[in-house]
Structures are given as structure tokens and as C-alpha cells.
Amino acid sequence: MGVKDINIDNTPLSEKIAETIRSNIMKGVIKPGERLVEPKLSEQLGISRTPIREALRLLEMEGFIEIIPRRGAIVTQITDKDIDDIFVIKIRLESLAARLSVSKVSDADIERMKELAQKVKEGSTKVTNMVNWNSEFHDIFINNCGNERLIRILEGLQQQFKRATVYSFTEMGRTKQVNEEHISIIEAFENEDEDKVEELVEKHIMNGWNFIRSRVPVREAQGE
Incomplete structure (x- = not known):
């Protein structure tokens, strides 16, 4: 096997x-x-x-x-269509959640986001750690959006999104870019700039989407 x-x-x-x-x-x-x-x-x-x-x-x-x-x-199977189906929802709903959370994240939340960004920057030999730190970073603003239905929808994507995200933290991944994007997002939260937060989170997810789609080895749906 x-x-x-x-x-x-x-x-x-x-x-x-x-x-x-x-x-x-x-x-x-x-x-x-x-x-x-x-x-x-x-x-x-x-x-x-x-x-x-x-x-x-x-x-x-x-x-x-x-x-x-x-x-x-x-x-489990994962295809280009799986990636697209996940991310077309995530890019819209997570950027909305980020916008809604701007007035609700606390100073402690922002400090935790900084800690997680630093962990990603320093890296780890364990891919699971990197994926979980990245996931927690996103969960901070998602869980502060104030919309329980939106939170539940995004939680439903979490397992599939984690699998896709692994590609970003492999040897040929985009860890450096992820960290830079996280820092920019944190700065926008500190400035309480709703438009900028939404724009940066959308761009961050789009960049991940494009990168991951280029790395998924299964190019077609099973059986095609």
C-alpha cells in the first residue's frame, strides 16, 4: 500500500x-x-x-x-472541483465574517493572532502544528463575527479546509507568504478598518486557493 x-x-x-x-x-x-x-x-x-x-x-x-x-x-478523495467548491464559499463567507468581527475582537484576541502569526513564521517540522495554528488564527475572527449561522457554516468546512491547507505548509509551500498576509490582516484589525480587513482576508484566501489548486495531485473527479 x-x-x-x-x-x-x-x-x-x-x-x-x-x-x-x-x-x-x-x-x-x-x-x-x-x-x-x-x-x-x-x-x-x-x-x-x-x-x-x-x-x-x-x-x-x-x-x-x-x-x-x-x-x-x-x-478520502479530493479533486479540483472539491477545492473550488470549498473555497468559493469560504472566500465569500470568511471575508464577511472578518468584516463583521472588526468591532468585536478584543485586544487579547489580537495579541493571540500575533502569537499565532509568530508561530507560523518560526515554523515547525510537524505539518499538523502549522495547519492548526493557521486554523486557530482564522477561527479568532470567525468566532467573533456575532453570527452563529455563519460560524456553523464555516465550521462545517473546517475538516476539508484543513486537508487542503496542508499543501501550504509543505517544503514547497507558501509559509512565508501566509505569515506576511497574516501580519497585514492583524494591522487592519488594529486600525479597525472594516473594508481593509475584508479585502485582505479575501485576497489571503484567494492566494491560498490558487496555490493549493496547483498542488492537488488528483486533477479530475473520480471516475472521469
Whole structure:
């Protein structure tokens, strides 16, 4: 199934396993629809099932797999159309949420956004950390928008968006640009400039959309 031997270092074993499986999914070595069976992985890797189970939970949180009762972990499909469907909604609704939140974010919220931007700038060898920091940055203004329906809609996209966002934080990703865009967004929030915040968030998402779409290895819908 394409899972390579795991080299053990100071990284927790579950994260090392997740990184290997994630990389192989992104490269197309592990195909959409393929089952990841815990006993088989345990036998192939020569390790217990506990870290494998933890790794699969991480990958499910990122949207790479879906754990289905009595079937196990199934690798999810992602296509150009999936990316477009997610981002065409996100670019409109998240920029609206940002605009609505300008008068509601606190000084503490802005300080946390700065901390998260710094974490992204410093980077991490763990892609999951980068994705989660980026997600939390966006969640701060989304959750402050004051519109519960809008918040729930964007929450519904979160898992799929996390999977797509992984491409931005790989070795050939756009981490530097993400950080610069985050800093500009923070400055607009500090200036309480609703128009600028909305414009910058929309541009930020559009840039991510274009970059991610260029990196997704599955170019067509399954079966086409």
C-alpha cells in the first residue's frame, strides 16, 4: 500500500506515522478509497496498534481519511472541483465574517493572532502544528463575527479546509507568504478598518486557493 518504514527520532511515533501516510496520500502512492487497516499497518511497520490508531485520528482531523464503523479508515478523495467548491464559499463567507468581527475582537484576541502569526513564521517540522495554528488564527475572527449561522457554516468546512491547507505548509509551500498576509490582516484589525480587513482576508484566501489548486495531485473527479 506504499507506507514506508518509519524512522524513529524525537518526534512522537504517532505523528511520524501520520506524516508518512499523509505524504504518501499527497504523492498519490496511497490512493483515494484505499483502506488503512490497523492490523496490517501494525504488521508492516512492526509496531503496536496504539500509535497507529493515534496517527489515524490525526489524519481524520485533517480530512485525509474518514473512519467508518465496521469498515475502518478510508482515504478520502479530493479533486479540483472539491477545492473550488470549498473555497468559493469560504472566500465569500470568511471575508464577511472578518468584516463583521472588526468591532468585536478584543485586544487579547489580537495579541493571540500575533502569537499565532509568530508561530507560523518560526515554523515547525510537524505539518499538523502549522495547519492548526493557521486554523486557530482564522477561527479568532470567525468566532467573533456575532453570527452563529455563519460560524456553523464555516465550521462545517473546517475538516476539508484543513486537508487542503496542508499543501501550504509543505517544503514547497507558501509559509512565508501566509505569515506576511497574516501580519497585514492583524494591522487592519488594529486600525479597525472594516473594508481593509475584508479585502485582505479575501485576497489571503484567494492566494491560498490558487496555490493549493496547483498542488492537488488528483486533477479530475473520480471516475472521469
